[in-house]
Amino acid sequence: MAESVPAADVHAHDDHGHHEQSFASKYLFSTDHKMIAMQYMFTGMAMALIGGFFAYAFRMQLAFPGMDVPFWGQVSAAEYNALVTNHGTIMIFWVAMPVLIAAFGNYLIPLMCGCDDMVFPRLNRLSYQIFLLSAVVLIASFFVEGGAFGGAWTAYPPLSAKAEYSLTPLGSTIWVIAVALEFVAFLLGGINFVTTAMNSRAEGMGMYDIPVVIWMIVIASILFMASVGPLIAGAVMLVFDQTLGTNFFDPDRGGDPILWQHLFWFFGHPEVYVVLLPALGITADIMATFSRKKIFAYKTVLYTTFATGVLSFMVWAHHQFIAGVDPRMAHVFTITTLLISIPIAELCFVYIATLYKGSITLSTPMLWALAFLGEFLIGGVTGIFLGASGADVYFHDTYFVLAHFHYTFFPIAIIGTFAGVTYWFPKMFGRMMNETLGKIHFWGTVIPFNCIFIPLFFLGMGGQHRRIYNYENFPELAGQGMQDIRIFATVSLLVMLAFQVVFFINFIMSLRSGKKAPNNPWRANTLEWQTPSPPPHGNFGSEMPKVYRGPYEYGTPGREEDFWPQNAPS
């Protein structure tokens, strides 16, 4: 792992006074932003393995009901619910958030802004420690009496509020506490990110010299801070309902279950953009580098992103069209939901315009970035069906919805992450990754991904409802034709999971014996590439960089090199 990389070519320019660090202070209690980024990344990857394993177990049950699933055994109905619930929870809160925002944010913000650490290094460490605790708490819920929470990742009351309905007296409370702890960790991290990007940029780096990925992570952090508050209040209310016998959400005693849905989705919808924006930023930087072109309309990208952020607070009730909201209100939310596709579509056009007439290299990171664009587009277009309240009445809670949001979250959390990891791997670990293995892994992930989820759209249109343990009990859904599609999707998942082994082999082999990475293997402009790979403690040695221009000056006429580092005086 990160530990095995020798910091050989580092001129131990240790401004911080401690040369010999113990293992614990270097890897466990470090305040260095790069180490904390690695902690977040490896924790996120470990959680992704758990979340992926859960998906494997419940997909096996759906394809071959009642079978003895290898490495799990018989999946009972309660276990099925717990697996589905925690698959969703883990993939969003313990994979997408920590890897895309926390790992890349921690790694890139100080490096790309040209400073040596975050503005609150110890707060940063505390943020990771709380995050790790939250992950442990969540996993612990599988080992308590009654098992883990099974009321879906949206945790709608009264199912989630009452033990006699959920049958998980401890699991559901532990679930809420884990999620709340995770929110605290990301609030601390987010404040750190925003403040660092605002206050600690290198000399000469104006607002419009900041790389797009940093802007995106900062805007995502602000969206998170502005949206999570009501759900924190809601989490307190839900825990009180579960443990103290209050009745915030209990309709029998004057409460209102729809209130939870409002609180949840007021956060839940901006949350989609919280994880989307960093992925968009990562792909923007990769596309500019591998097209050797300036990002098309840099400022428009920023304004569009602001617009997306503002609009994302006005669409939440499109999750509740059949929850009894007033049809007049549904119209309003239909309109805002369709509106938000405009800035996102605009961003897609901007990316295509960046590629247009570029000098494109189809390296592994670039392939991931292009796949992100294409796959996310499918997610966006199918979202139009669900955003229109009329169509949603039919599609709601079917596999169409499920396939739709996997076409948004998979590109974000998996494709976006692989794009970022393969792009910054040389900087993080000082070694190049193997391109052939990288491409095998790419095709072995993207093709099976489409084979899993495109069939699910058709199942959804055929009326297949979500959250059903065994379709044999539903005569109209139990036909052999539908079952064959389920088996095809599950087999595709197995193929996709098998190809992840290629990634881990590539990762470990490259760490141990990959080609030594030069400082700037992709000939990119941003500041992180102007320092040794991996960067030493303090990032830039004794002299902090000065910034003279924007991050995307590629192919400037009259220059010998086709790139122009931000810190090069001329």
Place this chain on the structure above:
Amino acid sequence: MAMRPIATTRQVTGIPTGRLATWWVIGSEIVIFGGLLGSYLMHRLVNMQWANYAAHTNTWAGAFNTLVLLTSSLSAVLAHHAASHGDGKKAARYLWMTMGGGALFVAVKAVEWTHEIQLGYTISSNAFWAFYYTAAGLHALHVIAGVIIMGIISVACLKNEDLHRVELIGNYWHFVDLVWIFLFPLLYIAK
């Protein structure tokens, strides 16, 4: 103690990093209380009988606590004034007065709640009392946290260290004050 990273000393926006971060904290606190109070208001507007429940809250205790909290904000301002003139000892004394105000607030709250619980109005009685105890309880936790942080800062003030922190805790304390200004009419006066 290791040397501070360069990042912690930069100030590109011209606003000190600590002040900037405190505002972001307050911003995220506003949405937490905003969500809670928004939910309360939506319920209150459609449940007319909640006015009857609210009639059992002790307006005089609430009013006294409002006075206490507002006065403690005054001494927080005076502490900031002293700190900005470099007088750490004086700042610490004013901070102790503010802490005293916070402690008195919590004490009044404890007496008030004990009385209400003895009368049978508990958090699980109905949705009004659930909101009453949750919102005021969350606020009281913020008061207690503020008092503890102020204690830590006042110790540093005695040694004339990190005097800029007095302003930061002052901002936070005004925010806690402001939340109470919303809670008091919503939970006590509107009947």
